[in-house]
Amino acid sequence: MSVRVPDKKIIAVIIAYNAERTIRQTYDDIPKDWVDEILIGDDCSQDETFKVASTLQGVKAIRHAKNQHMGGNQTILYDRALEMGADIVVLLHGDNQFDPHKLPDMVRPIVAGEADAVLGSRILGQLTKEGGMPLWKFFGNNLLNFIQNCAFRLQLTDYATGYKAYSRKVLETIPYHRNRRDFIFDEEFNAQIVHFGFRLAQVPIPTKYFDEASTVNFRQSVHYGIFTVWTVLKYRLFLWGLMKPAFLLPKDGQAAAPR
Secondary structure, three states, rough: OOEEEEEEEOEEEEEEOOOOOOOOHHHHOOOOHHHHHHEEEEEOOOOOHHHHHHOOEEEEEEEOOOHHHHHHHHHHHHHHHHHOOOOOOEEEOOOOOOOOOHHHHHHHHOOOOOOEEEEEEEOOOOOOOOOOOHHHHHHHHHHHHHHHHHOOOOOOOOOOOOOOEEEEEHHHHHOHHOOOOOOHHHHHHHHHHHHOOOOOEEEEEOOOOOOOOOOOHHHHHHHHHHHHHHHHHHHHHHHOOOOOHHHHHOOOOOOOOOO
């Protein structure tokens, strides 16, 4: 078990695509005394990401035979982390956009029993301008946050973050295999966390945008925004008894989520 949390097995999973120039720094920045295992999923990169990841000490690196997209990569890594006995799983991106040094802050609410899932909030970090977040992205994220807060009856600041930590119970309960395999995987996961009654917390993280950091362009962001709103609408329609999207139904053999 990790030095800092000896009674929990903490696994950091890193999704990576064409990240040969940043994956080593991402790895180096992880506080090793806070994790037991590091798992990297190379999503069929066109560069040397897998080769670099395979040289990192203590890392289990997986190379997918074909591109699984962001959601598919997460699905594979979450499955593997559960097989490895993880009690807490922390999601990082191989482009080092989300600061691995903040990993202790991400897991503390779960370790303390105060939350089941944690979101790293770039808005709470209050460095969006200094970190280089485009103004249109800042306003777009805030608009989507407002819509999601209204739907979920919460007051969170950054649902679109890629820095997340989950308890084992969350991953065992949520039917994430039914989620979309693209960026909307995360938004469906957010709705599932709320729907299945888990406690969400948020911690501030710095914002980092730079040339090597992968990000979605304006057109992709519009697509993302439309489908995020559609995901939220499906959540509300489910609550009103007007729709039964598969991603909100319990796994076979599990009880329905509390209403």
